[in-house]
Amino acid sequence: MTNSIEIKNIGKKYNITHQRGSYVSLRDVITNILKNPFKHAKHKAKQILGKIENEEFWALKDINLTIKKGEIIGIIGANGAGKSTLLKLLSRITPPTTGEIKLSGRVASLLEVGTGFHPELTGRENIFLNGAILGMTKKEIVERFDDIVEFSGVKQFLDTPVKRYSSGMYVRLAFAVAAHMEPDILIVDEVLAVGDAEFQKKSLGKLDEVSKSEGRTILFVSHNMAAIQKLCKKTILLEKGRIEMFGDTEKVVDHYVTKIGSRGTEMRWEKNETPGDDVAILHSARIINENRDKIPFATANQKIGVEFVYEVLKDGYIPIPNIHIFTPTGERAFMSHEEYDKKLGAVGKHRTTMWIPENLLNDGTYVAQIVVSTMKPLRIHLSQQEALVFSVVEDIMNSQKNDFNQKVPGVVRPRLKWETVQF
Ligand SMILES: Nc1ncnc2c1ncn2[C@@H]1O[C@H](COP(=O)(O)OP(=O)(O)O)[C@@H](O)[C@H]1O
Ligand SMILES: [Mg+2]
Structure with missing residues (x-):
């Protein structure tokens, strides 16, 4: 099997600027000046005046990955772990600060709402624009046009600029385009979570179908572990910009779920x-x-x-x-x-x-x-x-004795009213 994606030593650095003045008390400044008049004075004076400071922040660091053609890879991790950044680098929306990415074939991506479509253009125009960006000929786009419209369910709004679409409609059309253009690599961020439950189900089904057609590589970010488990054989767990684990989905999901269980109230x-x-x-x-x-x-x-x-x-x-x-x-x-x-x-x-x-x-x-x-x-x-x-x-001391003698199955265990009569 040939490689579809090769990532060597990728890092992505952002410069974040913030105003720090308000966090420094005058007492701190004075004590520091007294302790070390020359070194601190200028620095602290800058802070107290509210000068903007730059701080470097690595959203991704030391990422090495090889993904084979035809692999369906899940990406999970807490908010801010770097999942979307990794997908943006792979979609060439933003360049990496270090390292190198090799992709073989056409890439289609469905990222956060706001990327991909041109807001002033209509749904119809965006379908053609996106197809063209993916390197498809007009004929190829025309051939898939009806399927895309049908799948998205936005037929009535085809000639409306997409800036008037609700976020749900936007995602439906964007997904339909990405999934029908037959890319070699399909990249899907967790935007699907925006759509209604029925559309989510339909799009997961479509992803499953696309994944079964030969040689398609899919990268799929989701918070829904059930969907990750259903679709992906292998999964990447990102943690603070680094790969914490990459391997068999069952193992990675298990590790992650145990970990988030310890988050706070x-x-x-x-x-x-x-x-x-x-x-x-x-x-x-x-x-x-x-x-x-x-x-x-x-x-x-x-x-x-x-x-x-x-x-x-x-x-x-x-x-x-x-x-x-x-x-x-x-x-x-x-x-x-x-x-x-x-x-x-x-x-x-x-x-x-x-x-x-x-x-x-x-x-x-x-x-x-x-x-x-x-x-x-x-x-x-x-x-x-x-x-x-x-x-x-379970409040063991105070709960009514439960003849079940083990955990009641189910996500909910309502105490419902029953009526049984002998007749
Ligand atoms: N354009 C940006 N400028 C500065 N920081 C950013 C930018 N985009 C993302 N980040 C930061 O990078 C980190 C990773 O973000 P992201 O990739 O969106 O995480 P995830 O998708 O896993 O929630 C976060 O701390 C986020 O605040
Ligand atoms: Mg994200």
Whole structure:
């Protein structure tokens, strides 16, 4: 088998600039000046004046990989691990700082919303533009055009500029184009998570189909471990810009799931790291009990509160908080949202709490994804996967004796009302 992708010693460095003045107290400056008048004075004076400092940051470091033609590779890892950066390097959207990438054949990629399509052009024009970028002839594009339109389900909007599309429509069309252009290498970031459940299922099916046609290499980033396990034989686990593990999917997923299980029940995002767009950002999140105390784990027979604080920065939208609860393997237990008709668009901070009733979640570990979005047209302002990880444990001392004598199977174990009559 020949190699499809060869990555030698890849690194990607970003320069991040930030304002530091506010973090330095006057007392620190004075003490430092007294201790070492010449060395520190200039430096600290710069900081206190709020001069912008540059800091180097390696989003990827020392990446070496060889992927064979026809391999379907999963890429997993926490937020910020470098997954999207790796895909951008492979798609040649941004150059690596060090190292070398060799790709054989045509590459099609489906990256974060906002890349790939030209916003001013219509859906129809973008299909042709994308095909041309992939090196296809007009005839080849025309041959696939109907399949693409059919798969995307955006037929009515073909002659509308894509900037008017909702994020869901955008992703559907972008996926349809990437999957139908028969590339040698297909690169898919976790954008699929934006679409509705039915489309996700359909696109995973399509990926599976593409992967079975001969010689297609696929790189697939997802938080959904079930999808990774279904599609990919081998998986890469990225951690802080490095490859922590690469090998058999079962083993890599197992390692990762065990690891995220130990993440906390409280999170805070610092000023420069708040997830979100120009409309709404996320400040903090925690798991609480009925008295609103933060808890290290939840008890199955008590109410569980998933609380978060977000800030609306701009008028004109109706941001609705919603939460998705997943099992550690990425299976969605449920999602829930605030009521749509509450007017929640006011600029300022909001604290929201979703109450999970007692005796609903089974003994186990759960991962909460926090989202704030405006519906119609759908715009996702912020989406934080793995925002919180929490365990639910059986309160052995106080629970009603369970004749099952072992863990009740299932993601949920509701105490439902039964009626049985003899007749
Ligand atoms: N254009 C950029 N400038 C500065 N930092 C960036 C840029 N793009 C990504 N990063 C940073 O690089 C790290 C890796 O990001 P990314 O590849 O998007 O991670 P992932 O997709 O795994 O969540 C993050 O810390 C992110 O903040
Ligand atoms: Mg990413």
